Amino acid sequence: MSYRTVDGAPPGRASAPREAHRPARGRGTRSRRRAGRLLGYAFIAPAVLYLVVFLVVPLLQGIAMSFTDAKLINPTGGDPVGVDNYASTLTADRFWNSLLATVLYTTATVAGTVVLGTAAAVLVNRAFRGRALLRSLLAFPYAMPTVAVALVFAWMYNQSNGAFNRGLGILGIGETGWLTDPDWGMASVVAATVWKVFPFVMLVVLAALQSVSAELYEAARIDGADALNTFRSIVLPHLAPTLRIVALLMTIWSIRRFEIIFLLTGGGPVETTNTLVINVYRTAFSDQNLGVAATVGALGLVVSLAVTCVFLLVERRETKREEAL
Amino acid sequence: MRLRRVTARLLVSAALLAFALFAGFPVYWMVNTALTNDSELYRTGQDWWPHLERLPESPSTLADVPIGSWLLNSGFIAFGTTLLSLLMAVLGAYALSRYRFHGRGAAAFLLFATQMLPEALLVVPLFALFGALGLLNGLIGLVLANTAFAMPVALFIVKSAIDRIPYEIEESARVDGCPRYGQLTHIVLPLVAPSIAAAAVVTFFEGWNEFLFANTFLTDSEKWPASVGLATFVGQYTTPLSSVMAAAFLFSLPAIVFFVLMQRRIVSGLTAGAVKG
Amino acid sequence: MPRMVFDQVTKSFGGDPVIADFSAEIEDREFLVLLGPSGCGKSTMLRMIAGLADVTGGAISFDGEVVNDLEPKEREIAFVFQSYALYPHMTVAQNIAFPLLMNAFRPWYHLPVVSAVMKRAIARRPEVAERVAEVARTLELTDYLDRRPKSLSGGQRQRVALARSLVRDPSLYLLDEPLSNLDAKLRTQMRSEISGLHRRVRKSFVYVTHDQVEAMTMATRIIVLDAGRIQQIGTPEEIYGEPANTFVAKFIGSPGMNLIPATAADGRVTDARSGQVLDRGADLADGDYLFGIRPEAARLAADGEAGPAATVTTVEHLGGEVVAGCELGEPDAEAGLTVDLGGTVFIRTAPHPSLTGRGRVRLAFDRGAVRYFRADTGQRVPATRGTPQPQGSIR
Numbered sequence: 002m003s004y005r006t007v008d009g010a011p012p013g014r015a016s017a018p019r020e021a022h023r024p025a026r027g028r029g030t031r032s033r034r035r036a037g038r039l040l041g042y043a044f045i046a047p048a049v050l051y052l053v054v055f056l057v058v059p060l061l062q063g064i065a066m067s068f069t070d071a072k073l074i075n076p077t078g079g080d081p082v083g084v085d086n087y088a089s090t091l092t093a094d095r096f097w098n099s100l101l102a103t104v105l106y107t108t109a110t111v112a113g114t115v116v117l118g119t120a121a122a123v124l125v126n127r128a129f130r131g132r133a134l135l136r137s138l139l140a141f142p143y144a145m146p147t148v149a150v151a152l153v154f155a156w157m158y159n160q161s162n163g164a165f166n167r168g169l170g171i172l173g174i175g176e177t178g179w180l181t182d183p184d185w186g187m188a189s190v191v192a193a194t195v196w197k198v199f200p201f202v203m204l205v206v207l208a209a210l211q212s213v214s215a216e217l218y219e220a221a222r223i224d225g226a227d228a229l230n231t232f233r234s235i236v237l238p239h240l241a242p243t244l245r246i247v248a249l250l251m252t253i254w255s256i257r258r259f260e261i262i263f264l265l266t267g268g269g270p271v272e273t274t275n276t277l278v279i280n281v282y283r284t285a286f287s288d289q290n291l292g293v294a295a296t297v298g299a300l301g302l303v304v305s306l307a308v309t310c311v312f313l314l315v316e317r318r319e320t321k322r323e324e325a326l
Numbered sequence: 327m328r329l330r331r332v333t334a335r336l337l338v339s340a341a342l343l344a345f346a347l348f349a350g351f352p353v354y355w356m357v358n359t360a361l362t363n364d365s366e367l368y369r370t371g372q373d374w375w376p377h378l379e380r381l382p383e384s385p386s387t388l389a390d391v392p393i394g395s396w397l398l399n400s401g402f403i404a405f406g407t408t409l410l411s412l413l414m415a416v417l418g419a420y421a422l423s424r425y426r427f428h429g430r431g432a433a434a435f436l437l438f439a440t441q442m443l444p445e446a447l448l449v450v451p452l453f454a455l456f457g458a459l460g461l462l463n464g465l466i467g468l469v470l471a472n473t474a475f476a477m478p479v480a481l482f483i484v485k486s487a488i489d490r491i492p493y494e495i496e497e498s499a500r501v502d503g504c505p506r507y508g509q510l511t512h513i514v515l516p517l518v519a520p521s522i523a524a525a526a527v528v529t530f531f532e533g534w535n536e537f538l539f540a541n542t543f544l545t546d547s548e549k550w551p552a553s554v555g556l557a558t559f560v561g562q563y564t565t566p567l568s569s570v571m572a573a574a575f576l577f578s579l580p581a582i583v584f585f586v587l588m589q590r591r592i593v594s595g596l597t598a599g600a601v602k603g
Numbered sequence: 604m605p606r607m608v609f610d611q612v613t614k615s616f617g618g619d620p621v622i623a624d625f626s627a628e629i630e631d632r633e634f635l636v637l638l639g640p641s642g643c644g645k646s647t648m649l650r651m652i653a654g655l656a657d658v659t660g661g662a663i664s665f666d667g668e669v670v671n672d673l674e675p676k677e678r679e680i681a682f683v684f685q686s687y688a689l690y691p692h693m694t695v696a697q698n699i700a701f702p703l704l705m706n707a708f709r710p711w712y713h714l715p716v717v718s719a720v721m722k723r724a725i726a727r728r729p730e731v732a733e734r735v736a737e738v739a740r741t742l743e744l745t746d747y748l749d750r751r752p753k754s755l756s757g758g759q760r761q762r763v764a765l766a767r768s769l770v771r772d773p774s775l776y777l778l779d780e781p782l783s784n785l786d787a788k789l790r791t792q793m794r795s796e797i798s799g800l801h802r803r804v805r806k807s808f809v810y811v812t813h814d815q816v817e818a819m820t821m822a823t824r825i826i827v828l829d830a831g832r833i834q835q836i837g838t839p840e841e842i843y844g845e846p847a848n849t850f851v852a853k854f855i856g857s858p859g860m861n862l863i864p865a866t867a868a869d870g871r872v873t874d875a876r877s878g879q880v881l882d883r884g885a886d887l888a889d890g891d892y893l894f895g896i897r898p899e900a901a902r903l904a905a906d907g908e909a910g911p912a913a914t915v916t917t918v919e920h921l922g923g924e925v926v927a928g929c930e931l932g933e934p935d936a937e938a939g940l941t942v943d944l945g946g947t948v949f950i951r952t953a954p955h956p957s958l959t960g961r962g963r964v965r966l967a968f969d970r971g972a973v974r975y976f977r978a979d980t981g982q983r984v985p986a987t988r989g990t991p992q993p994q995g996s997i998r
Contacts, residue, residue: 040506041425048418048481049433055474056440059451066451076454121345124338135342137586139349144585146535148553148560149574153356155561156571162367164355180561196352204589228334257444260537264560278446285450286542298447309442494688497655502767503676503705511713512705516692 066295073289086296096297098272099280100304105187106194106262106276107255113195114251115244118202123232125203126210136207143200151264154193155180158265186270190262197261198254202247209243210236245319249312256305277301356578360384360571367567390569393552393576399465400534400551400577406469407476407533408526414473415480415525420510422481423488424496437478445475445538453542462543468551471539476532480525483591487521488514524591527584534581552577605665605679605774605807606631607652612661614647614831621647622831625661629824634801634808636818639828640854645811646779648828652809653682653777665775676705681768683778687760689752695763696726696735696748702771703731734770742766758789765800776801778810782817794820815855819843827851846974849981852895858926858949861901864978865894876946877932879911882973891978898926898951900972903958904965915962916947925954929964 067086071079090096125136157164158179166176179189221231259278268275268283285294358376366372422434452471461467496509504512537553544550556577559570607629614622622644629635637645650656652663654675662669670678690698704725712721725731739745742762752760761781768776782790798821801808812818818825819839827834827842835847846852852860864875868889872882881894904910913929928947957964975984
């Protein structure tokens with residue numbers, strides 16, 4: 002059943018009917034199968050070609066560019082410089098700082114969104130009046146355009162008139178330069194990101210929670226488990242596969258994330274939030290050095306691929322382990 | 327026992343309230359700021375409660391920001407991205423879900439893998455490519471760039487919906503005399519219409535919210551979409567903040583409304599791409 | 604209309620054969636049931652007849668024309684799926700009208716606005732509208748025409764699926780376990796409705812099921828399949844009375860035919876376990892056999908009547924009659940009695956006081972109903988008491 006297709010034929014296997022049984026009318030099985038396959042190619046071709054032209058080719062060009070000294074004024078006219086860009090990038094502190102910033106930003110946002118999102122999902126999963134309303138309210142941040150998020154957070158973080166410092170002032174705590182103090186820049190950016198993204202985790206986990214059968218909860222209650230026991234021994238194991246996927250998505254998206262960091266701090270203060278993607282952008286369009294930017298980009302790609310591979314390996318091992326149980 | 331249950335309920339309620347405040351406050355603050363004038367903001371201090379009585383005059387505060395023409399540009403980019411993405415996504419999703427052909431796995435992998443590419447890494451080569459094609463300072467170029475990132479998402483949303491249709495329904499149509507291409511229009515498309523709508527919402531707002539390419543490719547401020555226009559105000563307090571926040575609210579409103587309407591389908595589609603890719 | 608001929612039809616997925624060497628000839632207007640346990644290949648066979656699955660080897664022909672490579676719609680068939688496969692986005696009326704719509708649909712109607720207009724126009728054509736109304740009336744669906752499948756009960760959905768196949772007046776109806784999703788009571792009712800439909804439309808039916816009751820009550824001809832091979836072809840009476848081998852003997856009947864390992868010597872047949880005489884004067888070569896007897900052809904021996912002794916192990920009351928399981932011989936009661944289904948002989952008879960647990964009884968067999976199977980091959984030994992060899996068994 003699993004390998005049945007629209008033809009009812011197993012994938013990729015052609016069988017020729019015996020010549021003696023060729024029918025008088027109707028196209029042959031083989032030509033019909035081939036027509037079906039051609040239609041498949043025709044349907045997928047636009048999407049694949051599009052991605053090749055607009056993503057794969059530029060990606061390869063970018064990698065090629067990392068071996069040249071291309072400048073912004075003349076993007077395609079760089080001269081080959083071998084691995085000079087890589088040598089200079091890897092020996093400069095700037096790259097390693099931005100790798101550190103990426104790791105910090107990614108771990109903090111992943112941890113923050115997964116914990117908050119799961120907590121919110123578990124809370125909202127209970128039955129109470131106004132649940133649908135609250136669920137929608139909690140989803141607002143994810144829907145809000147990043148630029149609007151940056152605007153309002155920048156204003157709330159404002160040192161002398163922002164809501165945070167005014168609120169803390171009431172409690173008698175002095176002003177903090179949330180986006181300008183090197184000690185607080187990263188934390189502020191992470192907080193804004195977590196606020197924006199945690200609803201996604203919440204919605205995904207909520208969907209998974211709703212597939213836990215009510216009988217399981219009832220069985221646990223009859224067996225005398227309290228709320229915390231139920232959560233740890235029933236809910237959490239059920240959520241584990243979902244949480245792993247969500248964590249992977251959050252990680253990939255955190256490594257990719259550009260706008261909110263760029264808009265809030267632009268990589269500052271003192272390069273504390275200068276993650277790899279911000280670094281690429283600033284090197285390309287502020288320093289106007291496309292060759293070096295492409296080099297940082299290529300190195301960043303290696304990093305994100307490595308992280309993804311590790312995740313997928315863990316995922317595969319865990320899935321196997323769970324299936325074996 | 328009874329006391330414990332009451333305290334537990336109180337704790338849960340408190341946690342829910344905290345979450346509601348956490349999620350709602352920035353949105354609330356945006357509206358609040360939109361209804362406060364600059365002298366209050368910087369001198370006497372912003373009130374914690376919004377001046378709702380100023381709501382009727384707020385359209386006039388928008389005059390400080392050319393939000394109208396920006397939103398038109400955003401709309402054009404978003405609409406173009408949606409149209410182009412859906413066209414390719416629906417056909418591609420049908421092929422991936424229902425046809426077996428050589429390279430099917432490779433195609434699925436390509437579609438999945440591109441979702442992991444950071445836009446910021448591609449912005450440099452795309453900048454070079456679009457420069458060569460003469461697409462740099464135009465909205466068409468932005469539609470093309472956004473589609474490359476939005477289309478795979480839409481494709482996986484639609485594919486996971488098609489995957490849920492039992493084969494028997496199409497086989498039944500075949501017995502009833504429906505030709506191959508007709509199965510798409512008569513059977514599959516009507517059945518996945520809600521998911522196509524969800525995919526449309528996702529791609530529309532991918533185009534609507536997009537900032538990076540627009541900020542990089544556009545030199546002409548006439549062509550700015552709202553994201554780029556509003557971004558110029560981040561941390562700048564020369565334009566009345568009430569106008570800026572009102573404009574930002576106007577810009578956010580459609581995204582919030584549509585997302586809340588279709589959140590369930592959107593989320594299941596977004597993860598489907600990752601799980602089954 | 605079609606006389607179906609299957610000539611050495613085979614089907615394999617990858618290298619594994621699912622159907623092997625399927626040859627049969629089916630006359631027009633038969634109600635053919637493909638019967639077998641799940642996974643025996645009966646659904647695959649049906650899908651090949653429909654043209655939904657490709658034939659790996661051999662030929663299927665309707666009225667002498669090979670149809671292997673014809674599209675389903677070119678075969679003038681209707682197919683009722685196990686899941687009914689109703690179109691969820693269409694009303695009952697639209698579901699029923701869909702085959703007619705497809706018949707009138709032209710490729711250029713796919714254009715956006717044209718499509719909606721033409722669909723409506725075709726549905727309003729008198730020949731379409733009247734046909735739909737007529738079929739709906741036949742299957743008592745008139746009140747539900749504007750509903751969607753989701754809001755119908757299982758039986759109603761089943762009738763919509765039947766209506767959709769009926770509307771085109773096909774020459775061959777193919778039904779894939781159509782009653783398996785219904786509850787027992789509804790199943791009985793739909794069974795007679797489908798039989799009635801067959802009598803009314805006077806067309807060929809091919810019906811796939813694993814339920815022998817459906818097969819026995821509806822079929823005019825049954826093909827019993829196991830592991831992709833035909834076990835027997837015959838009318839329900841032949842399949843029941845003259846099973847071709849032990850598989851058919853066991854599979855048909857509830858419980859199936861008793862098969863007692865036995866040894867024949869000089870026409871005397873003795874139970875291999877207890878050594879008691881089961882039959883005398885049997886026209887058999889000496890050797891090992893399986894002594895086959897239907898539960899209802901076995902009874903308690905009358906007083907003074909000779910017969911093998913047995914011990915009752917299980918008793919199941921079915922109201923008017925009793926199905927009792929017995930073990931041949933008189934095992935030592937102290938040694939404990941184990942219920943060994945393999946060696947249990949079931950009898951179906953009127954209730955009797957001696958039919959209680961551990962009761963000692965004597966059995967008697969209706970000699971005319973005894974069938975012998977070879978112990979090594981499981982094939983039935985040709986009948987000796989005047990029953991003719993059934994037609995159409997394996998060639």
